[in-house]
């Protein structure tokens with residue numbers, strides 16, 4: 001028996017080593033295949049994934065709207081796109097992100113998603129994070145508190161039904177951005193209690209205004225350079241935004257910025 005025990009331990013040790021080797025190989029393969037599917041070896045790429053946890057104190061980020069923002073290093077940028085899925089312009093943005101192998105967060109509008117459920121599924125299938133932006137994009141400060149909550153809830157339930165087949169009281173991805181950044185204290189308190197993260201922004205291109213893609217690109221880059229880190233707000237339903245995103249990503253790469261992909265914890 002005494003002689004058998006070391007053999008057994010040895011076998012188990014060997015099995016464990018084999019399992020670790022297989023795991024290491026699998027991880028290596030996953031890394032390699034990720035690189036292989038990227039069409040350009042010099043692509044911008046996603047530098048890191050930031051898992052976002054919402055505690056009992058809630059999470060309100062974006063210095064345009066709140067005192068603090070995400071824990072980002074110098075040169076780190078989070079890409080966010082609002083108001084889609086919007087059809088052709090969203091497809092252009094998706095193609096640009098895919099060409100550079102970067103992931104973004106799309107704050108989608110429920111009624112837009114209901115019109116284009118397949119496009120919503122394609123955004124999610126491409127690995128992007130789906131946040132929420134209400135059902136109708138009504139400025140919520142113009143509604144009663146209960147009507148505003150109903151519009152927000154209907155938005156994320158519409159999206160979750162399309163993506164997961166079910167809709168619960170709390171969204172599958174607890175990320176929300178107020179339409180027009182128009183928040184009220186009762187709505188913020190409710191989202192905090194539901195542990196839904198509320199996203200403002202640290203910089204934007206003012207792309208809701210008419211602009212040429214060139215002027216928009218210059219404005220976005222100037223604002224990113226001034227702050228060096230943060231959450232960028234763009235709108236994938238804007239043609240001038242869709243037109244400038246490929247060049248924006250190339251410029252971010254050339255200037256040494258790195259893209260951080262947000263995902264919900266767990």
Ligand SMILES: [Zn+2]
Pocket residue numbers: 082083133137178179180
């Ligand atoms: Zn919006």
